[in-house]
Amino acid sequence: MPEGHIIHRLAGQNFRTFGGRPVRVSSPQGRFADGAALIDGRTLDEAEAHGKHLFLGFGDAWLHIHLGLYGGFTFGAGPAPAPVGLVRLRLATDDAYADLRGPTTCELLTPAEKDAVHLRLGPDPLRADADAGFAWRRISRSSTTVAALLMDQKVLAGVGNVYRAEVLFRLGIDPHRAGRELTRPQWDAIWADLVALMHDGVGAGRIDTVRPEHTPEAMGRPPRVDDHGGEVYVYRRTDQPCLVCETPVRTEEHAARNLFWCPSCQRR
């Protein structure tokens, strides 16, 4: 379930649950046993997200977590129960615990190594220190498609397949257009929309992009059912009618990821 909004939400959840207190750190599955032992019992004093990367600060050691495609956290109250499934990392106090399963990265970094991660990431619409101009300079010079550029974490950090599809729909931009074919006002609108949508996503814990006038209720349609839970225009709506113009939503594989768009609403 992880695009950037989820990671920022997790930074907050972890800090609210464990911040300022000594935390028992373990790896029931064993694959992170050595790292867990190094920080076991230390106090969590910072939690931060940059794009899809989560950083939990334990003194001079940073726990760096990336959920990949299907990693996830489970939080619970009370003493931690026997682990279910492959729990790579468990954080626990006497009254709360968090289990991490399936991450692509779970490692300890020095401050310098953490800095290096930040340096290879583009601006994150959810961070106050984000420099949108950095992304624009890359995009406006590129012959790569806008679809691929928005997913490139070196260009822009935190946007995933859902936000990419949805923001391009909302602004009527054909995903196949080259970055250099975008206008500055279009880029400014993309950035502004991402900032707003992703902040909403942090609060809601899901991705909702459909404007009030196009919700199923407003359109007299049956409510949409999808695993990811949010209300969206095109993501995973292949062959279903566009919520605005009724044209069937199209999909194709694009740079090894599924791309969704409305061929009528999104023009070059």
Add this chain to the structure above:
DNA sequence: TCTTTATGGCGAT
């Protein structure tokens, strides 16, 4: 009880 799928990203070719 299989096979497939997923909101990601890396390194090799």
Add this chain to the structure above:
DNA sequence: TCGCCCTAAAGAT
């Protein structure tokens, strides 16, 4: 561009 890594749940058989 391909193969591969991580895990669980849903879908097919």
